[in-house]
Amino acid sequence: MELNQYLDMFLEESKENLQAINENLLKLEGEPNNLSYVQVIFRAAHTLKGMSATMGFEDLATLTHEMENVLDQIRNEKIAVNEGIMNQLFSAVDRLEEMIAAIENGEDGKMDVSKEVSSLRKILTSGGEAANEDEKVKPTAPSPVEKTYEYDSYQVNILLQSLRNGYQAFEIEVELDERTMLKAARAYMVYSALEEIGEVIRTLPSVDELEEEKFDRSFSLTLITMLSKEEVEKTINRISEIRRVEVVRLSKGSIKSLNEVAASSAMTEEKEGVSPNLSQPKDGEKGEEERDVHPIRRHHSSKTIRVDTERLERLMNLFSELVIDRGRLEQIAREIGSPSLTEVVEHMSRISSDLQNLVLTIRMVPVEQVFNRFPRMVRDLAKELGKQVNLTITGAETELDRTVIDEIGDPLVHLLRNAIDHGLESTEERKKKGKPIPGEISLRAYHSGNHVFIEVSDDGQGIDREKVLKKAVAQGLVTEREATQLKEEEVYRLLFHSGFSTAEKVSDISGRGVGLDVVRSKIEALGGSVSVLSERGKGSTFRIQLPLTLSILSAMLVEIEREKYAIPINSILETLSLPKEEIRVAHKQPVLDFRGKVVPLLSLKELFSIPSSGEEREEVSVVVIRKGEKLVGIEVNDFLGQQEIVLKSMGKYLHNLFAISGATILGDGQVALILDPNALIK
Amino acid sequence: MLEQSKTVKEIKAIVFRLQNEEYGVDVQQVRSIERLEHITRVPNAPDFVKGVINLRGVVTPVIDLRKRFGLPLTSYTDQTRIIIVRIDEIEVGLIVDAANDVIDIPEEMIEAPPEIVGGVGAEYLRGVAKIGTRLLILLNLEKVLLMNEVEQLEQFEA
Numbered sequence: 001m002e003l004n005q006y007l008d009m010f011l012e013e014s015k016e017n018l019q020a021i022n023e024n025l026l027k028l029e030g031e032p033n034n035l036s037y038v039q040v041i042f043r044a045a046h047t048l049k050g051m052s053a054t055m056g057f058e059d060l061a062t063l064t065h066e067m068e069n070v071l072d073q074i075r076n077e078k079i080a081v082n083e084g085i086m087n088q089l090f091s092a093v094d095r096l097e098e099m100i101a102a103i104e105n106g107e108d109g110k111m112d113v114s115k116e117v118s119s120l121r122k123i124l125t126s127g128g129e130a131a132n133e134d135e136k137v138k139p140t141a142p143s144p145v146e147k148t149y150e151y152d153s154y155q156v157n158i159l160l161q162s163l164r165n166g167y168q169a170f171e172i173e174v175e176l177d178e179r180t181m182l183k184a185a186r187a188y189m190v191y192s193a194l195e196e197i198g199e200v201i202r203t204l205p206s207v208d209e210l211e212e213e214k215f216d217r218s219f220s221l222t223l224i225t226m227l228s229k230e231e232v233e234k235t236i237n238r239i240s241e242i243r244r245v246e247v248v249r250l251s252k253g254s255i256k257s258l259n260e261v262a263a264s265s266a267m268t269e270e271k272e273g274v275s276p277n278l279s280q281p282k283d284g285e286k287g288e289e290e291r292d293v294h295p296i297r298r299h300h301s302s303k304t305i306r307v308d309t310e311r312l313e314r315l316m317n318l319f320s321e322l323v324i325d326r327g328r329l330e331q332i333a334r335e336i337g338s339p340s341l342t343e344v345v346e347h348m349s350r351i352s353s354d355l356q357n358l359v360l361t362i363r364m365v366p367v368e369q370v371f372n373r374f375p376r377m378v379r380d381l382a383k384e385l386g387k388q389v390n391l392t393i394t395g396a397e398t399e400l401d402r403t404v405i406d407e408i409g410d411p412l413v414h415l416l417r418n419a420i421d422h423g424l425e426s427t428e429e430r431k432k433k434g435k436p437i438p439g440e441i442s443l444r445a446y447h448s449g450n451h452v453f454i455e456v457s458d459d460g461q462g463i464d465r466e467k468v469l470k471k472a473v474a475q476g477l478v479t480e481r482e483a484t485q486l487k488e489e490e491v492y493r494l495l496f497h498s499g500f501s502t503a504e505k506v507s508d509i510s511g512r513g514v515g516l517d518v519v520r521s522k523i524e525a526l527g528g529s530v531s532v533l534s535e536r537g538k539g540s541t542f543r544i545q546l547p548l549t550l551s552i553l554s555a556m557l558v559e560i561e562r563e564k565y566a567i568p569i570n571s572i573l574e575t576l577s578l579p580k581e582e583i584r585v586a587h588k589q590p591v592l593d594f595r596g597k598v599v600p601l602l603s604l605k606e607l608f609s610i611p612s613s614g615e616e617r618e619e620v621s622v623v624v625i626r627k628g629e630k631l632v633g634i635e636v637n638d639f640l641g642q643q644e645i646v647l648k649s650m651g652k653y654l655h656n657l658f659a660i661s662g663a664t665i666l667g668d669g670q671v672a673l674i675l676d677p678n679a680l681i682k
Numbered sequence: 683m684l685e686q687s688k689t690v691k692e693i694k695a696i697v698f699r700l701q702n703e704e705y706g707v708d709v710q711q712v713r714s715i716e717r718l719e720h721i722t723r724v725p726n727a728p729d730f731v732k733g734v735i736n737l738r739g740v741v742t743p744v745i746d747l748r749k750r751f752g753l754p755l756t757s758y759t760d761q762t763r764i765i766i767v768r769i770d771e772i773e774v775g776l777i778v779d780a781a782n783d784v785i786d787i788p789e790e791m792i793e794a795p796p797e798i799v800g801g802v803g804a805e806y807l808r809g810v811a812k813i814g815t816r817l818l819i820l821l822n823l824e825k826v827l828l829m830n831e832v833e834q835l836e837q838f839e840a
Contacts, residue, residue: 321739608725648741653772658726663741671722671734671741
């Protein structure tokens with residue numbers, strides 16, 4: 001097998017599995033008695049083991065194998081989960097992660113895992129049950145009681161139907177002789193001999209694995225046939241170099257659906273005769289397609305495909321052009337008014353909208369990909385610092401452009417570390433203050449307007465304004481006189497000053513400061529910004545604002561005098577028309593009453609010095625935009641309707657234009673500017 | 683049309699008209715010459731920035747060169763052209779009265795700009811070339827496009 005071509009898949013899938021292990025280990029730590037987590041971890045570890053062995057990463061395989069043994073004992077309730085075991089498992093996962101990272105960096109993935117292996121083995125020995133090295137492939141002795149066998153729902157259906165139709169079903173375990181030279185060939189002979197007398201509906205391990213000799217000496221098959229047990233035995237025994245054959249007749253009662261097992265999570269009652277783990281599906285619904293399919297090829301055909309981002313970029317650009325032409329076509333169709341043309345254009349619009357969504361989503365990735373490594377990190381950090389921390393993650397499904405996702409991890413790690421290390425008080429302090437002992441850290445992502453926000457909040461001590469200022473003055477960032485006049489926000493902004501991070505013992509200043517300038521520059525490089533909210537004694541929130549970097553967005557086109565502007569629909573709360581006399585003036589600022597709330601009314605005509613068209617109107621049309629809690633009304637002449645627009649850069653020559661975030665090309669080929677509502681609301 | 687010596691280095695220049703003077707820009711810096719089309723005004727941009735146009739899908743700023751040079755403004759005509767120039771990463775259109783010629787200028791014919799030529803500040807000029815009876819003013823586009831300097835100048839004047 002050409003391994004290189006599978007390497008990317010291997011890496012990606014390994015990471016997925018490691019993530020699953022990590023996640024479920026954390027859950028298990030919270031609920032040590034919930035063995036369904038163990039089952040998930042076991043499967044993931046098992047898949048990982050299989051893949052690593054196939055790819056020839058022996059150290060990875062060894063360590064996962066050892067983990068499996070421990071997990072197996074846990075799920076069979078032979079050993080109970082305790083902190084020591086959890087720590088061992090976590091550190092084994094860390095090791096695995098290291099190895100995967102090394103492989104990703106082009107190394108051979110070889111690493112000394114003896115320490116982890118021996119500690120895992122120690123768990124087994126001290127747990128009372130000796131680990132059976134080969135337990136995964138060697139069937140344990142059958143118990144006299146009727147065993148149950150696990151099949152996926154598809155297989156269960158076949159089996160039950162066959163039984164109903166008078167067929168016999170057998171679970172056959174074959175053990176080859178120790179001296180067998182070509183195990184795969186021998187296994188194949190067994191397989192084909194059985195195929196002659198019936199139908200083999202499952203093999204453990206899978207056929208592919210058998211062919212690749214990915215088994216020790218024994219394997220099992222599930223056969224449906226008209227023949228009797230004795231005849232089946234005879235058939236197999238005719239093949240040489242077979243040490244032992246065991247044929248068990250399956251009855252209705254002994255067939256168990258994997259789904260049931262997973263659902264009830266009551267595998268403790270199961271006595272697993274055959275090792276069910278070898279081709280266990282990752283989750284119930286995938287059961288059917290996973291039979292006898294190679295573990296590596298398995299997920300990938302349906303799950304991911306790697307595409308050069310440059311190609312995606314080109315696709316996006318071409319598509320943008322298409323969207324512009326679509327707008328143009330729509331306009332022409334409206335002007336011409338021919339029903340058949342309109343029909344075609346409408347159809348094309350619908351299709352291209354779907355296409356557009358598809359194209360856009362290709363580049364979008366849920367922030368989950370970044371977030372999901374944080375629970376583990378927070379756990380470790382909390383342990384290290386002797387603090388108790390509850391991490392709440394919300395909005396993990398929020399999607400961001402791939403390029404942003406790749407970059408946002410590090411700044412977030414920084415902020416989370418800061419929050420735990422410096423934001424949260426020590427346990428004693430919290431007790432003294434009467435706060436709940438576990439500190440709350442929340443990580444939140446959400447869309448707003450043309451941006452995605454990610455917030456890291458803690459319910460700790462907040463930022464000590466005085467200390468920050470003292471430090472800033474000492475460093476010469478502000479003068480003492482200035483310091484007294486700074487607003488809260490301005491004070492917090494000092495934290496992001498690069499001078500702050502280089503200083504020693506910055507953590508004195510209620511902690512904020514370490515590396516925050518790095519955070520800021522990274523986020524700004526992504527076209528975003530970061531701000532801080534804080535309340536003494538109650539906690540702080542770091543808010544990162546990121547652009548979607550999406551080039552197509554939904555906007556409301558408005559006309560102000562004779563100029564057209566696009567307002568991103570996401571920041572529009574409402575559009576309304578009201579008689580002129582309803583506009584009041586408060587403190588020289590025109591305001592309107594919007595559902596009992598006084599909302600300032602901005603005149604873009606003035607702000608943008610738009611030449612007057614000389615039109616006088618009785619009614620005033622207003623677009624109410626929002627930024628967080630704040631509302632502002634924008635006076636316009638007309639609403640031209642909602643439209644998908646393609647965000648175009650204004651180029652390098654015109655930058656930092658006030659309240660303009662870009663431009664777009666309308667259906668008639670003209671350029672319209674896109675308002676940046678965020679700039680209009682202070 | 684011109685006497686040429688093969689050993690002499692030459693500059694190929696696009697010639698355009700502005701206020702009865704002939705100007706030249708290095709053809710290397712010129713992307714295309716466009717007819718005047720709809721220009722979208724950009725609020726709060728420097729006043730010589732006439733706005734932005736849709737240049738085959740690319741939003742391109744255009745500069746009114748008369749305004750840039752402080753020449754008297756006239757209304758646009760059929761002859762009015764936008765010369766799209768590119769310097770470094772910046773692509774900008776220059777609105778000129780007319781553009782209609784490409785000529786080769788031997789480098790030796792380019793002289794340093796006199797202090798004042800047709801009202802355009804010398805800092806924008808690269809030199810002057812006399813070709814036959816024509817007097818061609820070669821622009822220093824980098825300077826023409828430089829915005830900081832302009833803003834500073836405006837502040838200074840104010």
